[in-house]
Amino acid sequence: MKIKILNKSKNNIPKYQTEGSSGMDLQANLDEKIVLKSLDRALIPTGIYIELPLGYEAQIRARSGLALKKGLSLPNGIGTIDSDYRGELKVIVVNLGKEDIEINHGDRIAQLVVIKYERADIEVVNELENTSRQDGGFGHTGV
Numbered sequence: 001m002k003i004k005i006l007n008k009s010k011n012n013i014p015k016y017q018t019e020g021s022s023g024m025d026l027q028a029n030l031d032e033k034i035v036l037k038s039l040d041r042a043l044i045p046t047g048i049y050i051e052l053p054l055g056y057e058a059q060i061r062a063r064s065g066l067a068l069k070k071g072l073s074l075p076n077g078i079g080t081i082d083s084d085y086r087g088e089l090k091v092i093v094v095n096l097g098k099e100d101i102e103i104n105h106g107d108r109i110a111q112l113v114v115i116k117y118e119r120a121d122i123e124v125v126n127e128l129e130n131t132s133r134q135d136g137g138f139g140h141t142g143v
């Protein structure tokens with residue numbers, strides 16, 4: 001994956017923290033700190049631009065520690081980075097906690113996971129194949 005870095009401090013190359021980590025941490029790239037009040041949202045720049053090979057996507061995912069300790073969450077669930085996107089990676093965050101959350105330059109606010117994807121060929125039909133589940137879902141097997 002090619003990466004271009006346009007950031008304030010030049011030390012925010014996304015990094016896998018351990019040998020087995022699937023996600024590399026993304027840092028906030030800020031001129032000044034951001035304070036998120038409870039339920040506030042913000043778009044946080046990272047200073048990172050990537051070029052993924054065709055057939056790969058990147059996902060921006062929350063960090064569990066921040067989610068648990070502060071309630072910092074991603075309102076879009078998982079951010080989808082398309083392989084043809086050449087803009088800055090930005091992280092949409094929301095404060096689901098009760099207390100203010102401060103985000104400072106360099107804070108590791110989310111993680112980026114690179115994944116191979118498949119694209120579906122669409123075939124429009126009148127009937128779908130039967131299964132033992134059929135339309136059962138949403139807990140129909142019990143909870």
Ligand SMILES: O=c1ccn([C@H]2C[C@H](O)[C@@H](COP(=O)(O)OP(=O)(O)OP(=O)(O)O)O2)c(=O)[nH]1
Nearest residue numbers: 060076078079080081082085088089090091092
């Ligand atoms: O958390 C995110 C989600 C998206 N993006 C960038 C990369 C992605 O390729 C592009 C478009 O994202 P998405 O397809 O999720 O948004 P959309 O609302 O469908 O916009 P578009 O119409 O531009 O596809 O925005 C981010 O930087 N961070």
Ligand SMILES: [Mg+2]
Nearest residue numbers: 080081082085
């Ligand atoms: Mg889109």
